[in-house]
Amino acid sequence: MTLESRFAPNEIEPRLYAGWENAGGFACDPESNAQPFTIMIPPPNVTGSLHMGHALTFTVQDTLVRWRRMQGRDALWQPGTDHAGIATQMVVERLLAAEGLDRRTMGREAFVDRVWRWKAESGGAITTQLRRLGASLDWPRERFTMDDGLSAAVKETFVKLYSEGLIYRDRRLVNWDPKLQTAISDLEVENREIKGSLWYIRYPIEGEPGQFIIVATTRPETMLGDTAVAVHPDHPLYGGLIGKRAVLPLVGRSIPIVGDDYADPEKGTGAVKITPAHDFNDFEVGRRHDLPMPSVLDRQAMVTLAEIEDALVSVAGVADPAFVRTLAGQARFAARAAIVAELERLELLEKIEPHTNQVPHGDRGGVPVEPLLTTQWYCNAGVLAKPAIEAVESGRTVFVPKQWENTFFAWMRDIQPWCISRQLWWGHRIPAWYGPDGTVFVAKDADGAAAQARAHYGRDEALTQDEDVLDTWFSSGLWPFSTLGWPEKTRELDRYYPGDVLVTGFDIIFFWVARMMMLGLHMMGDVPFRTIYIHGLVRDEKGQKMSKSKGNVIDPLELIDTYGADALRFTICALTGPGRDVKLGASRVENYRGFVTKLWNAARFCEMNGMRPEAGFDPASVRLPLSRWLLDSANTAITEATTALEAYRFDEYAAAGYRFVWNTFCDWFLELSKPLLAEGADPADAAEIKRVGAHVLGLILRLLHPAIPFVTEELWDHFGYGETFSLIGAAWPEVVPVPDASDARVELDWVVRLIGLVRSVRNEMNVPPSKPSPVLLQGASAAMLGRVDRWMDAIRRLARASDVLPLSGDVPKGSAQAVLEEVTIVLPLEGLIDIAAERARLSKERDKLAADAKKTRQKLENADFVKRAPEEVVAENRERLAAAESEIARLQAALDRLG
CATH class of the missing domain: 3.40.50.620 (HUPs)
Incomplete structure (x- = not known):
């Protein structure tokens, strides 16, 4: 059975995958x-x-x-x-x-x-x-x-770390999701840009009527829990107030004014309210200054007065306990509005400014997260981090690319205690049990905990297991x-x-x-x-992060349905370079599907021309320059692919395979082999070309299998290179000795470059494919003319040349020229194109591109644009400029060819 005219992924992929899986x-x-x-x-x-x-x-x-x-x-x-x-x-x-x-x-x-x-x-x-x-x-x-x-x-x-004192219970701030009613990790928090306000509030200085310290805050609803005002020690206006006390508006409590570097003199007024139970930075300030930490929002993000009821003091024009009590049970943002209105009524609101800031939200609950002071289970990450840091420093574990080590070190050297408990029902329940007096017993199971309790109390006691589960990242x-x-x-x-x-x-x-x-x-x-x-991350073709709101999310299953898994996989490999994001769109996958199709069509050509694997084929036995050149090129491809994979350069691996298959094998070997396979050709030459072609096709299938497993396995099985479904276990290709490889490489590379240059010049000059042109060689040596003679049929056919002749006199008028080593290639264009019109067309295209490039260059030279524009927009402009400059150079070279 011959190969179908087209590769049908949807029909072939499920069968092949099941075959691999069932075969182990x-x-x-x-x-x-x-x-x-x-x-x-x-x-x-x-x-x-x-x-x-x-x-x-x-x-x-x-x-x-x-x-x-x-x-x-x-x-x-x-x-x-x-x-x-x-x-x-x-x-x-x-x-x-x-x-x-x-x-x-x-x-x-x-x-x-x-x-x-x-x-x-x-x-x-x-x-x-x-x-x-x-x-x-x-x-x-x-x-x-x-x-x-x-x-x-x-x-x-858990039990081991607890026994070593590395797991413990503590009362600290956590990210609390009021909707899901659980602590969440930093990874489950996403910052959203919110347009809000910055409220400037007057806090009266205790004992100094008419004197105030003004604080700026984005969260007036938490001020009920303030326990200090912080000022930078070097603050020019407020530094002298350090050590004095302020009266907390609305509550009436006297709170200290403390000096702390956390207060930034350049932000707001330079004075900040400190609410240790509701802000991570304030919590650290509170610990440094031994401040009380009352909570004023509960787990539903409602106002609770339980921890500040005794601190409510009536201060004329400043605080009214009756008003504060009306806030109890109000949702946080409703309480915010009421507090701001009351501050305004008391003339304690200095001003309000529009303010955009990053507000943390639970990525699943979708509501703003509250820093909440709760008792949770923690792991001493600081102790555990030290050996991990040393392992990377010493090279026992290496990052590729290496620069990510810096990211790892930066976080690990400043690591905080890891909150490992979650207030959920689904997960690994914490293996801790509590006795009637609150004593904790940690064991692998209830029986172990009961035994500990019996030893502790001297009798059996009813134990209650901790309700929490462990953070998913623990398991x-x-x-x-x-x-x-x-x-x-x-x-x-x-x-x-x-x-x-x-x-x-x-x-x-x-x-x-x-x-x-x-x-x-x-x-x-x-x-x-x-x-x-x-x-890196996968972004869209313009470099933008994929998101549902932008409507640019790509479903890989849809791409697989449309183009096949091989096309998607090869696209990913081709675009995955070190330290860079992958810009991917359907058009890129469609383009690389063309590569899969090219391989399939090349295999069909091989089959139609009798190229079938032959047992015992010895690459060292080949004698034709074309055979030696192909095998030598295959060695280069094997070396490049192996080196790339060893270095995790998936883009270079894909590029090596692409170059060898599309350019070397398909565009050159198969084309150059046609005269040797044609009727009337030397049978020995044809036989060798068939053996070499089949051998290298099998090598290609092995070389590409890691990236495009389906099409390669299908061809491997069809041609009989091994047992069905066996390519997955076939040997990775290795470099083999090729006799006289250097001579073959010099000759064929020269012929390929000659044909490529002629094609390029004809294309640049808009010479119609239907009009063959003479090719004149000025300065060609006898050895070069010998190569031309040996490959004349191929040069005429592939370069659309009517003839290839040496040129000894002057270059004919109206010719285009190109240089190959010491040879000048001359293409007389008289009668083939309108030279003046062609010169005008090239000049017009060049000038238009130059004008566009100038605008783009000016934009990129504008520091304000580079600073403010989205990163993907700047990158897109840089790519556009590079592409324009490359095309301008090409057009100028074409003009230069015309003299």
Whole structure:
């Protein structure tokens, strides 16, 4: 059966993927003697679906894994999903609400059971979608962060860290989501630009009638909890007030005026109100100055007076306890309006200015987050961070690109205690139990806690388990070893830990990478991975971040449906360079689908011309210059591709494959081989060209398989290079000796450049393809003329040359010229084009582009534009200028050719 005229991804991809999976093509082999290669998947949320960020990171990982398998490594790419506490709980709560149910009326046990049922029925759709992308994960080893084995690892770690004093309870500020009613991590907070106001409030100086210190605030509703006013010690106006006291408006409480560098003399008035229970920076000021920390907003973000009731004092014209009591139970923003109105009535409001600031919102709840003083479980990240810092400093783990080490160090060296508790029902419940007097017993299970309590009290006592669950990042921080069976001593753990490489985005260096480093080193005594490859973000074609509000979100599944997984994967590889974001759009994927089509069509040409793999073919046996040139070029492509993958240069790997396939193999080898395959050609020459063509096609399929696995496997199987579905395990191509490679390279490269130059000149001069032109060579040596003679048929056909002759006299009038080494290539154009009109056309195009380039250059030279314009707009203008300058140079070169 011959190849179809077109490659049909939607028909072929599901069959091939099922074939690989059923044949065990993705499986590692713990009993193997081969060198292991391990990548741990960043576990996507069980609620998630494939987005472009996933498509990027999993394409990169799969490319590495397939390449290492072909090199003979025992590759483990461990799949799995994260239970995603908040996200999953929200999904199920929405489903319950649609049924008229509420988790609180159901109770915890029934609700958690419902979540498990949802997970079994609907969770993990992303694992199916990863198959669509071609991700060759070892599916029988799939893990879930709440599997029994991983849950055992979580309890083991918690108990150990608690016993070492590295996990403890503390009362500190947390990001509190009033809608979801839980503490959330920094990663779950997104800052939104909000147009609001800056209120300037007069705080009377105690004992100095008519004297005030003016503070500026964006949050007047929290002033009920102020316990100080801070001033920079060097403040020219207010520095003398340090040590005095102010009267807190509305409340009437006397509060100190303290000196602290936190107060910025350049912002607002240079004096700031300090509300330690409702601002992270104020909390630190409060600790430095030993200030009280009363909360005035509760967990619903309503005003509560419980902690300031005793501090309400009536001060004429300044404070009225009766008014403050009316605020109790009001929502924060309603209370804000009432407080501002009362300050205005009391003439304590100096002024109001429009103010735009970044307001933190819960990324899932969607409401402004409140800093809230609560008692939570914490992990001493400062102690755990030190070995992780040392591991990167010493090179035990390296970042690629290296500059991300600085980001890692900056955060790790200033790391804060890690709040690990969450007020949710779905997740790893904290293994802590409380006795009747509040004594805490931490154990792996209830029986262990009961035994501790019995020893403590001398009798059995009823214990209550902590209601909170652990931060999702705690369990995912154990992922590199919990998925391998730890705390059990398994053969997988011994063989595959530490992993070779972690592939992830820079946005979770702090939240996941750092936690894996800290927990891996502490629990396992070694780093979890030797290399951390950090890729950029996927943006749209203009460089803008994808968002639903902009309407520029691209669905990778739609791209796969339209263009095939190979086209999307190759596009991602081609655009993924070190330290840069990926600008991706449907048009780019469509363009690279052309590459997949080119490969398919080249294979069809090979098949139609009898190029079939031949057992025992020896590349060293070839004698034709064209054969030697192709094999030598293949060696270069192999070296470039291997070097690129070793350096995580996926763009260079894709470029090496693209150049060799499209240019060398398709555009030149196949074209130059046609006369040797034609009827009447030397049978021995034809036989050799068929053997070489088939050999190199097989090499190409192996070289490209990591990036475009489907089309390469389909062709591999069709041509019979190996057993069905075997390309995934075929050997990575290696460089082979080629006899007289240098001579062949010199000759063929010269012929290729000659034809390319003639084509380029004809194209620049708008010579119609239907009009062959003579090609004259001035200054050609006898050796060069010999090459021309040997390749005359190909030069005439491919360069559209009526003849190729040496030129000894003057250059004919109206000729275009180009230089190849010491030879001047002359193309007489008289009678082929209107030379004057062509000169005018080229000049007009050049001048128009030059004018446009000037405007763009002036814009970029404007410092104000570069500073204020969005980064993607500046980048787009720079690209436009570079493209214009390149085209201007090309047009000028064409004019110069005309003399």
